[in-house]
Amino acid sequence: MADGARARRLPRAVRERQMLDAAVRSFARHGYQAASMDEIAELAGVSKPLVYLYLNSKEELFTAVIRREAQALLAVVAEAVVDRGAPPDERLWAGLSAFFAYAAEQPDSWAVLSRQARTQGEPFAGEAARMREEITAFVAGLIGEAAREARDASAITERDVAALAQALVGSAESLASWANETAGVTAKEAAATLMNFAWSGLGNLMKNERWAPR
Amino acid sequence: MADGARARRLPRAVRERQMLDAAVRSFARHGYQAASMDEIAELAGVSKPLVYLYLNSKEELFTAVIRREAQALLAVVAEAVVDRGAPPDERLWAGLSAFFAYAAEQPDSWAVLSRQARTQGEPFAGEAARMREEITAFVAGLIGEAAREARDASAITERDVAALAQALVGSAESLASWANETAGVTAKEAAATLMNFAWSGLGNLMKNERWAPR
Amino acid sequence: MADGARARRLPRAVRERQMLDAAVRSFARHGYQAASMDEIAELAGVSKPLVYLYLNSKEELFTAVIRREAQALLAVVAEAVVDRGAPPDERLWAGLSAFFAYAAEQPDSWAVLSRQARTQGEPFAGEAARMREEITAFVAGLIGEAAREARDASAITERDVAALAQALVGSAESLASWANETAGVTAKEAAATLMNFAWSGLGNLMKNERWAPR
Amino acid sequence: MADGARARRLPRAVRERQMLDAAVRSFARHGYQAASMDEIAELAGVSKPLVYLYLNSKEELFTAVIRREAQALLAVVAEAVVDRGAPPDERLWAGLSAFFAYAAEQPDSWAVLSRQARTQGEPFAGEAARMREEITAFVAGLIGEAAREARDASAITERDVAALAQALVGSAESLASWANETAGVTAKEAAATLMNFAWSGLGNLMKNERWAPR
DNA sequence: AATGAATGAGGCTTCATTCAT
DNA sequence: AATGAATGAAGCCTCATTCAT
Numbered sequence: 001m002a003d004g005a006r007a008r009r010l011p012r013a014v015r016e017r018q019m020l021d022a023a024v025r026s027f028a029r030h031g032y033q034a035a036s037m038d039e040i041a042e043l044a045g046v047s048k049p050l051v052y053l054y055l056n057s058k059e060e061l062f063t064a065v066i067r068r069e070a071q072a073l074l075a076v077v078a079e080a081v082v083d084r085g086a087p088p089d090e091r092l093w094a095g096l097s098a099f100f101a102y103a104a105e106q107p108d109s110w111a112v113l114s115r116q117a118r119t120q121g122e123p124f125a126g127e128a129a130r131m132r133e134e135i136t137a138f139v140a141g142l143i144g145e146a147a148r149e150a151r152d153a154s155a156i157t158e159r160d161v162a163a164l165a166q167a168l169v170g171s172a173e174s175l176a177s178w179a180n181e182t183a184g185v186t187a188k189e190a191a192a193t194l195m196n197f198a199w200s201g202l203g204n205l206m207k208n209e210r211w212a213p214r
Numbered sequence: 215m216a217d218g219a220r221a222r223r224l225p226r227a228v229r230e231r232q233m234l235d236a237a238v239r240s241f242a243r244h245g246y247q248a249a250s251m252d253e254i255a256e257l258a259g260v261s262k263p264l265v266y267l268y269l270n271s272k273e274e275l276f277t278a279v280i281r282r283e284a285q286a287l288l289a290v291v292a293e294a295v296v297d298r299g300a301p302p303d304e305r306l307w308a309g310l311s312a313f314f315a316y317a318a319e320q321p322d323s324w325a326v327l328s329r330q331a332r333t334q335g336e337p338f339a340g341e342a343a344r345m346r347e348e349i350t351a352f353v354a355g356l357i358g359e360a361a362r363e364a365r366d367a368s369a370i371t372e373r374d375v376a377a378l379a380q381a382l383v384g385s386a387e388s389l390a391s392w393a394n395e396t397a398g399v400t401a402k403e404a405a406a407t408l409m410n411f412a413w414s415g416l417g418n419l420m421k422n423e424r425w426a427p428r
Numbered sequence: 429m430a431d432g433a434r435a436r437r438l439p440r441a442v443r444e445r446q447m448l449d450a451a452v453r454s455f456a457r458h459g460y461q462a463a464s465m466d467e468i469a470e471l472a473g474v475s476k477p478l479v480y481l482y483l484n485s486k487e488e489l490f491t492a493v494i495r496r497e498a499q500a501l502l503a504v505v506a507e508a509v510v511d512r513g514a515p516p517d518e519r520l521w522a523g524l525s526a527f528f529a530y531a532a533e534q535p536d537s538w539a540v541l542s543r544q545a546r547t548q549g550e551p552f553a554g555e556a557a558r559m560r561e562e563i564t565a566f567v568a569g570l571i572g573e574a575a576r577e578a579r580d581a582s583a584i585t586e587r588d589v590a591a592l593a594q595a596l597v598g599s600a601e602s603l604a605s606w607a608n609e610t611a612g613v614t615a616k617e618a619a620a621t622l623m624n625f626a627w628s629g630l631g632n633l634m635k636n637e638r639w640a641p642r
Numbered sequence: 643m644a645d646g647a648r649a650r651r652l653p654r655a656v657r658e659r660q661m662l663d664a665a666v667r668s669f670a671r672h673g674y675q676a677a678s679m680d681e682i683a684e685l686a687g688v689s690k691p692l693v694y695l696y697l698n699s700k701e702e703l704f705t706a707v708i709r710r711e712a713q714a715l716l717a718v719v720a721e722a723v724v725d726r727g728a729p730p731d732e733r734l735w736a737g738l739s740a741f742f743a744y745a746a747e748q749p750d751s752w753a754v755l756s757r758q759a760r761t762q763g764e765p766f767a768g769e770a771a772r773m774r775e776e777i778t779a780f781v782a783g784l785i786g787e788a789a790r791e792a793r794d795a796s797a798i799t800e801r802d803v804a805a806l807a808q809a810l811v812g813s814a815e816s817l818a819s820w821a822n823e824t825a826g827v828t829a830k831e832a833a834a835t836l837m838n839f840a841w842s843g844l845g846n847l848m849k850n851e852r853w854a855p856r
Numbered sequence: 857a858a859t860g861a862a863t864g865a866g867g868c869t870t871c872a873t874t875c876a877t
Numbered sequence: 878a879a880t881g882a883a884t885g886a887a888g889c890c891t892c893a894t895t896c897a898t
Contacts (some may be wrong), residue, residue, distance in 0.1 A: 009862075009898090010861085011861090015340070031247065031335070034334075036889095042344065047864080049863060057889080093427055119329040143306075163389065166389055167389055170384045174381060175377065178380040183378075197377075201411050201418065210410050211409040213304065229878090262873085374884090436882085436883080440882080443882085457763070458763065459675065462763075464868090466867080475885080476869085477885085480870075481882090484867070521853075547757040591832070595813035598814075598815055598816020599809035599813040620853075621851040622849050624811060625806055625809050626809075626840075627853050628838065637842060678893085691895080692857080692859075695857090699893080700894090
């Protein structure tokens with residue numbers, strides 16, 4: 001239906017890709033439980049039994065979706081971060097830009113990873129958590145690297161780094177969704193906001209200028 | 215079952231509270247779709263028709279839950295922020311502390327608001343978004359107030375403020391979940407991390423020391 | 429449909445009986461796999477969800493059917509055998525008569541027990557086997573009792589008794605189905621055939637007059 | 643899968659035999675309904691369309707299986723019975739021995755004939771009944787022959803003979819399954835038990851020594 | 857002679873919801 | 878104020894069967 005004249009007799013790999021694409025859309029829009037295999041099959045332009053023949057069950061289909069999308073996002077971010085032998089702040093900037101660009105260009109993929117996968121309990125949450133941890137580890141690595149270069153590195157503990165990485169990833173996620181919903185906010189702009197907000201604050205921290213109540 | 219001998223003929227207000235409490239637990243644990251009216255009725259210690267008599271439908275029940283929990287969270291944060299005539303950073307600190315404390319003490323409530331409500335599409339996401347906007351507005355207000363006191367306030371635009379508030383709220387949410395999952399992290403500690411991370415970065419920004427690529 | 433005006437709002441016990449009755453018919457006619465919950469519900473005059481509410485699943489429904497029918501058959505046979513303080517041959521005669529009468533009057537019940545339950549693998553076959561063993565044990569007891577009264581009891585081993593009981597039960601089953609399919613064969617007649625065939629042969633055996641090849 | 647390297651381009655007769663062999667196993671293990679054409683094709687080492695090309699449908703496949711296995715069993719028994727010009731009891735003994743040996747050596751075949759075919763309703767039950775009638779007719783013939791040789795043949799009616807044959811076949815079936823399930827029971831032993839049980843009882847009958855109640 | 861690709865139809869099961877008391 | 882009895886609608890999944898090569 002989706003394509004008008006349904007192409008028949010395609011190789012398995014092509015059909016699987018179509019099914020995963022359809023599943024991403026459907027899961028993003030309705031969530032795991034509310035998405036129906038019927039709709040996914042129709043979006044993919046195939047019959048339901050074929051979806052089961054190739055992907056086995058709703059659960060395996062969702063898992064396959066999460067894995068594929070998580071790989072795609074990780075690949076994009078990793079390439080941006082790794083490519084340069086630049087200083088940590090430049091690399092973080094590159095990674096954030098790539099991340100915001102991905103979230104903007106693949107909103108369904110981002111919605112599945114950020115919203116749906118994490119709220120469906122095991123085994124899905126675990127799958128998504130694994131990806132988030134990889135990203136958080138990247139970020140923590142960059143923060144740690146910067147900290148070691150600072151003049152008073154001893155002021156920052158490992159837990160500080162972990163907490164900061166959590167905060168930075170969380171604000172990135174929040175900004176990504178906000179940017180997707182707010183007209184005219186570009187990936188570069190979101191990345192710049194975050195660098196201003198986070199990295200320069202980080203600088204203060206390294207100079208041991210901590211905020212304290214009273 | 216929940217209370218052994220089921221109390222009969224309670225006033226409506228009491229019964230409604232029992233039902234909403236049960237619903238919060240059930241929705242937090244299973245999500246909106248997977249939670250069943252059967253389980254909620256049993257947890258509440260009443261029959262299903264009574265749930266329908268008072269709350270009308272699963273959708274209205276979920277909406278009622280979101281409203282009640284959102285009100286509770288807002289009330290806690292608002293009281294902490296408003297009570298003082300203190301400077302903005304102190305008030306933000308107080309608000310963050312109250313927020314982290316709430317998330318830690320009412321994990322089911324926080325799970326429903328942060329995870330379930332936002333992923334179920336309309337009308338629930340809207341309900342949750344409204345609450346989030348109120349909190350973001352609080353934060354934006356505090357940031358704006360601080361900015362106006364800074365010597366070079368003109369450097370910060372309204373959109374800057376909005377984006378910063380989004381980032382701050384996002385990192386708070388991320389830290390709250392992280393704190394709930396990580397042993398030994400207290401609300402005060404999470405709030406301190408966030409103040410260090412965010413507020414001092416904000417300070418730099420106000421001095422117009424922006425980070426820029428290259 | 430089955431009853432014209434569907435009686436509404438009956439007590440659970442009554443509904444359960446109706447459902448089990450319908451299930452006996454359906455399983456007897458089509459077998460476990462081919463019987464459909466749809467048909468059973470319709471035969472019982474209720475909706476499918478009610479069948480599931482009370483009997484939980486097709487598997488549990490079939491198990492409940494086997495148990496109920498096995499109990500009924502056992503009760504009929506046990507009463508016939510136990511009631512008398514008569515000699516073993518009279519008691520066997522009474523048991524066989526009762527058995528053939530049951531098989532003739534409740535052909536669906538007998539079909540489920542003899543044909544369907546035993547061919548569906550575990551756990552059903554086990555349930556049916558348990559009942560068959562109880563009956564076989566009855567029979568073996570009577571044969572053993574008769575043997576002990578015979579003048580040369582030592583000629584008969586335990587394995588002889590077990591094998592003879594198997595043979596007797598098997599011929600009873602075969603005769604029961606044959607009698608059900610052949611017009612004009614009464615329960616008494618089938619029982620008499622079997623007594624002639626089996627018990628008098630047994631007598632020879634006890635006199636140690638064994639048949640041997642050559 | 644079954645043979646490692648799948649042999650290609652075999653003559654039709656060979657392929658059909660492979661398929662029927664696979665079907666016997668599958669039907670014996672799972673029953674007609676639960677057996678799947680997928681499994682049968684895989685067991686046979688061919689693709690599903692080939693099974694359909696040769697055997698047309700699941701129903702025809704099952705019918706072909708029943709026919710082939712019934713022929714095999716009948717052939718074995720017939721040969722044993724016919725080969726000798728011996729007295730009826732010797733010939734019955736030979737037939738029973740052959741039957742028990744077949745049931746022991748081809749348990750899947752025996753399971754299909756005795757358990758599955760008879761429980762699947764028409765047209766399968768009819769097919770199996772036809773084979774059973776042929777065997778019963780053999781037995782009835784032998785009994786009749788013996789009766790005519792007895793000194794008081796007039797005491798035995800045709801219906802007596804038919805009933806006795808039913809009983810004998812039934813006990814043979816029961817003993818066959820029992821022997822298959824009970825360690826250490828040989829075909830000869832089962833046949834001997836049955837001859838002792840049945841034939842000598844038959845002898846009494848022919849002397850008109852009938853058992854009667856009271 | 858043989859198969860990878862594909863589907864119509866139907867079965868089991870669950871759930872939100874209502875009726876009658 | 879409260880509930881036992883009951884169902885319409887829909888979802889996941891499987892299977893026998895066929896098409897095109």
